[in-house]
Every structure is written in structure tokens, then in C-alpha cells.
Amino acid sequence: MASSLRNLLICVLGLTASQALAAQGASSDCRDPVVLDSGPFVLDHKTNLINVQNPKITQCKTVITADEAVATGLDFDTRSEWRFKGHVHVVVDNTYELTADTAVFTFADKRLARGQLLGSATFVDKQTTDKGSANKLVYDDKAKTLLLSDNAQVHKAQYDIQGGCDLIYDMNEKRVTSGSTSCGERYHFIAAPPEKPHQDGEAPAAAPAK
């Protein structure tokens, strides 16, 4: 079921070449400094923890803001971890907006590597208006994917998909695929009827998979 759904999605979800190239041209090789702007900043050398109010962390085209953050160290060189709390808002490549109640971001090799957003996590692709939500959303900067799990759903212009164990949104290809099947939960695929006939040669969306 999951593999057939995956194939169906790959077939149905078209992507123009220009969209893909534009997305892939984003900041994958960027080595800009990590910049922190914030309110009060406390460095506790005994615990090697940093507590920051109203942080804004910027690297390349990624910006993270929140009410508060705790970091495991000032050193982004080794694998450091930043825990954000309250109104977490992330902009990726000037294109994706992620929000959540809390988030944990890890930096590796001086770069943002991965973010795990928890609690009413959402994403919006401002280019396509694709959007999704889940109780847990994992952003992988290297793979450029969003892994949505626990009550995951993704909305695209042509359809909504929800359920299953998790959904994977490919940020380069603007494509969603089903993830793990270990939980045994079924996916629900709801095609939106086109408001007018397709004019660009794109195939109409498939029938719901029950």
C-alpha cells in the first residue's frame, strides 16, 4: 500500500524543471558566519550552557527566532545543540516558513545541520503554497527534507494527504512521499477537484486511496 502510494505520489506530483533548479540552487554550500542577535545573554561557564532571550540566529538564508534559547556551548565547530522555546519560527532559503512551540537544532561542522520541531509544528512553502502540519517535524538541512510525523498532513493545490506513520516533503523537488510503514496506520489521500480544466497538460489528481 505504502509503496504504491509512493509511486502514485511521484507520478501525480509534477514539478517544473525551473522549480527544481531554483530550489537546488539554494544555500547548500554556504559558509557564511553564524550570526546571533538577542536580548539578555547568559554564559555559564560551569555548566557550559548559554541562555538567550529573544534569539535570532541567522546563517546564509536560514533564520531562526524564538522567545528563548538554551545552547550547549558557543562552539559551532563541534556538534552543538540549541534548544528553542516559545514561538519558534524558522525561515529556510527565503522560501520555507516553519513554526512550532519548541525546537532543537543541531549544528555540525559550523553549519546548521538538523532541526526537530515539536508541538503544533507547521511548514509553508511560499513558492508553491504547499503546507503541512504535524506534532513533530524534522528539518534536514543536508537532505533538504521535512519529515512530518504524529498526526502529519500535507496540503498541496491538487490534494491533501494525511495519516500514516510519517510524510516526507522533499524541499528541492516539492514532492511528498510516504515514510515509514511501521506503525501500520493507513494514509488518506484526498484529491481536490479542479476548479477549471487543466490547461498546462498536467494530469488531473488521482482518486482518493482508501
Added chain:
Amino acid sequence: MITAGSGTATRDHAEIELTDGVQIQSQPTDGRPPVHVTTPKLKFLPMTSLAETDEHVVMSAGNWHVEANGLRTLLKADRMELESDVHGQFAP
């Protein structure tokens, strides 16, 4: 360690006002990079090891460079607070 170009102390030495290129340098023994702070003016209370200023502060630690307004630190507690307008940069 705190150094400064000039300073004045109260008669009972409870409070020392340091000016003219004040520098604070931590001296870690566990291999961590030292924290280095510069500010134009600093009040230091030897009894409590409290050092504070409302002035502009520049802090560097490892590859980090952080600027802010206002500093409050308990040197014995190894704790440093930058009070507002914090702007930091880590250069890869």
C-alpha cells in the same frame, strides 16, 4: 584577571571603579578557550567578585565575537550576563 588603564577605589576598598580600556580574561584550566572581555568602564566589588557595567562590551571566546550593552558577571561563579542589544558572530 581584570586589567585597566586606571582605577579608583573607595576608602574601604569595597568598590573599585576601573576605566581606560578595561579587560577581563578568564583563565580556564580545562582546555576551554578563555573568555576575553573589553569595556571602557567597569565597577568591581571584590567582596562578592561582582563586576558590572552599563557600557558597550566586546566579548570573544574561541571563534565567537559578541558585542552588547551592559555586563554583569560573578567572576567566582564563572557566570557572565550580557544585558541587551547582543550581536554575535561565529566565523567558520
